[in-house]
C-alpha cells in the first residue's frame with residue numbers, strides 16, 4: 001500500500017519504510033486474512049479481545065506518560081485525550097463485543113496476560129519509564145498507524161463489511177476519528193525528531209521496528225491462542 005500520510009523527507013517516512021515489510025506480513029497473517037473474509041473462528045477473536053483488553057490498560061498508561069513528559073499544554077491535552085479515547089471508545093467496543101459473547105467485564109479485566117502480551121506491554125512501559133518523549137512517541141506509533149492501515153484497507157475490501165461479527169471492528173479502525181488521532185501522532189513524531197542527532201534517531205527507529213514486530217506477534221499469538229507452557 002502506498003503511504004499517503006507522511007511527507008517526503010519527514011522522519012516518519014523513514015520509520016514507515018523501516019517497518020513496511022513487517023506490516024505487510026501482518027496483513028497477510030491468517031488472523032487478519034480470515035477476519036477480512038469473515039471466516040475467522042470466533043474463539044480466536046474472543047482470545048484476541050481478552051488479551052487486547054489487558055494490553056490496552058497498559059497502552060493507555062503510555063499516553064499518561066506522554067502527558068507527563070510533554071513540554072506544552074497542547075501536547076499534554078492531546079495525550080490525555082488519546083488516553084481517554086482508549087479507555088472509553090476503544091475499550092468500550094471491546095466491552096460491547098464481550099457482552100455479545102456473554103463475557104463479563106470482570107472476566108475481561110482479569111484476563112491473564114499471555115507471554116506475548118507481557119513482552120509487548122512491558123517493553124512499552126520500559127521505554128516510557130526510561131525514554132524521552134520522542135522515544136515514547138515512536139513506541140506507541142506502530143500500534144495506531146498499523147491499525148489505521150488495516151482498518152482502511154479492510155473497509156475498502158469487497159464484502160469485508162458484510163460480516164456482522166467483524167464489521168464494527170473494521171468500522172472503528174477505519175473511522176475518521178481514529179485517522180485524525182493517528183495523523184496527530186505522526187505529526188508529533190516528526191516534530192520531536194527534528195534536529196536530533198543520528199544516534200538518537202537510530203534509537204527511535206529501533207523502538208518503532210520493535211513495536212511493529214510485537215504487533216505482528218500479537219496477531220500470531222491470537223491465532224495460536226497462545227498459552228503459558230507451564
Ligand SMILES: Cc1ncc(C[n+]2csc(CCO)c2C)c(N)n1
Pocket residue numbers: 052055056059082085086090143144145147148178181215218
Ligand atoms: C495490540 C494492539 N495494537 C494496536 C491496537 C490499536 N489501537 C490501540 S489504541 C489506539 C488509538 C486510539 O484508541 C489504537 C488504534 C490495539 N487495539 N491492540
